[in-house]
Amino acid sequence: MPAGGRPTVRSRRLGSALKRLREAAGVDQSVAAQAILRSVSKVSRLESGQASASALEVRTLLDCYGVRDEDERNRLEELARASNQRGWWLDYQETLRPDYADHITLESDSTYIRSWEPSLIPGLLQTSEYAESVISTGPVFIDPDRIAELVKVRQERQRRIEQGGVHFTAIIWEPAIAALRHDPAVCVGQLRRLLDAGQRQNVTVQILPAAASKTAGMSGAFVAFSFGVEPTVEAVTVRTVTNTTVVETPEDLAAYANTFDLLRSAAMSPEESAERIRQILGDVSDQMEEAT
Numbered sequence: 001m002p003a004g005g006r007p008t009v010r011s012r013r014l015g016s017a018l019k020r021l022r023e024a025a026g027v028d029q030s031v032a033a034q035a036i037l038r039s040v041s042k043v044s045r046l047e048s049g050q051a052s053a054s055a056l057e058v059r060t061l062l063d064c065y066g067v068r069d070e071d072e073r074n075r076l077e078e079l080a081r082a083s084n085q086r087g088w089w090l091d092y093q094e095t096l097r098p099d100y101a102d103h104i105t106l107e108s109d110s111t112y113i114r115s116w117e118p119s120l121i122p123g124l125l126q127t128s129e130y131a132e133s134v135i136s137t138g139p140v141f142i143d144p145d146r147i148a149e150l151v152k153v154r155q156e157r158q159r160r161i162e163q164g165g166v167h168f169t170a171i172i173w174e175p176a177i178a179a180l181r182h183d184p185a186v187c188v189g190q191l192r193r194l195l196d197a198g199q200r201q202n203v204t205v206q207i208l209p210a211a212a213s214k215t216a217g218m219s220g221a222f223v224a225f226s227f228g229v230e231p232t233v234e235a236v237t238v239r240t241v242t243n244t245t246v247v248e249t250p251e252d253l254a255a256y257a258n259t260f261d262l263l264r265s266a267a268m269s270p271e272e273s274a275e276r277i278r279q280i281l282g283d284v285s286d287q288m289e290e291a292t
Contacts, residue, residue: 009102009246010083010109012049013227013235016248017076018061019047025065035064055080075228082109088156095149099244103223103237106246107157110166112226114233114260118173118216121180121190122223123154124161125170125197125205130190131155133183139241164202167231171263174210177280184288191281198274206267207276215266219259222247233257 022032029043036043036057045051053061055077062073089096089104096104107113107124115122121130131154135147142150160166177194180187198205208216225235236247236256247253268276 008049008083009105009235010079011052012246012248014053014058014076014079014083015047015049017079018053018058021062021065021067022047025067027065032061032064036060052083053080071229079109089153092149092153095146096153097243099246102246103244104153104157106223106225106235106237107160107166109227110225111228112167112231113169114224114231115168115170115221116219116223116260116263117170117176117221119176119221121172121176121194122170124158124168125194126154127186127189127193128155129186133186161197161200161203164200167202167204169204169206169264171206171208171260171267173208173212173216174276177207177277178210181280181284181287184284187284188281188288191277191284194277195274195281198270198277204270205273205277206264206270207273208263208267212266215263218262219256222256222259224253224256224260233260 022029029040029047033040033043038057042051046053046057058077058080059073062076067073087101087105087108089101089108093101113124115124120134123131126134128151131151132147135142135150136144161168177191180190194205197203220238222236222238224233225237226232227234233253233256236253238245238247247256267273
C-alpha cells in the first residue's frame with residue numbers, strides 16, 4: 001500500500017500509465033502477473049494506485065509490454081522510486097489537508113505548470129502578505145498559528161520557480177489584479193512580485209483583459225501539470241470551496257488543455273501584461289502619495 005495508507009497521486013499516475021501500456025500491447029493482467037511473479041489482484045491494485053510497484057517490477061512489466069523508449073522507461077522507473085518518498089511538505093502534514101498535499105506533489109514532480117486564476121493571484125506568485133490576507137479571509141475559520149504555517153508552505157512551494165526547475169505559465173483575469181488597488185498595503189509588493197516573476201526565463205505571466213468576460217467564464221480556477229519533456233497535460237487540479245480535486249481522465253484533461261489554450265490566445269502578451277501591471281502600480285503609487 002502506498003505510504004500513508006491511501007493511494008497517492010504518484011501511485012495513481014504510475015498505475016494509469018502501466019494500465020495504458022499493457023492494454024496497448026494487448027497483454028491481459030494474468031500475463032502481467034506471471035511476469036512479475038505476483039497475483040492478478042496485485043496487478044489490478046498496481047494499476048489502480050492502491051499498491052506500490054518497485055522499480056524492478058516496473059522494468060519487468062515494461063519488458064513484457066514491449067516498451068523500448070528509454071525516456072519513458074526511465075520516467076516510470078523513477079516514478080516508482082518516488083512513489084513512497086517523503087516530500088518536504090510532509091513536515092506540515094498536521095496543517096495540510098491530504099488533497100492539498102496531492103497538489104503539492106504534482107507541483108514537485110512537474111516539468112510544466114499552467115495556472116488559470118480568475119479571482120486571485122496564483123499561489124506560486126503570491127507574496128507572504130497577500131497569501132496571509134487570502135488565507136485569513138476564507139470561508140472557514142483558520143487558527144492564526146495554522147495561517148502562519150500555510151504561508152510558509154506557499155513560500156516553500158515557490159522555491160521550484162525560483163530555482164528554475166519548472167516552466168510556469170500563469171494567466172490571470174485582469175479584475176483579480178485591479179482588485180489589489182483596494183488593499184494598498186499588499187498591492188505594491190504583490191504587483192512588483194508579478195513583474196519580477198515575469199522577468200524569469202522559466203515564468204510567463206499573462207493577463208486576460210477584463211472585457212474578455214465570456215472567455216473568463218469558461219472555467220473556474222485550475223492548474224494543469226506536465227511531467228515529461230513535452231508539455232502534454234497529464235493532470236489537473238481544480239480548487240473548490242472545501243477541497244482540491246485531481247482530474248486524471250484523458251477526456252477531461254483534453255478539455256482543460258483546450259480551455260487553457262483558448263485563455264492564452266485571448267490574453268495579452270507577456271509584454272503587454274507587464275505594461276498593464278506597471279500602469280496599475282503607477283496608479284496605486286500616485287494614490288498613496290496623495291493620501292500622505
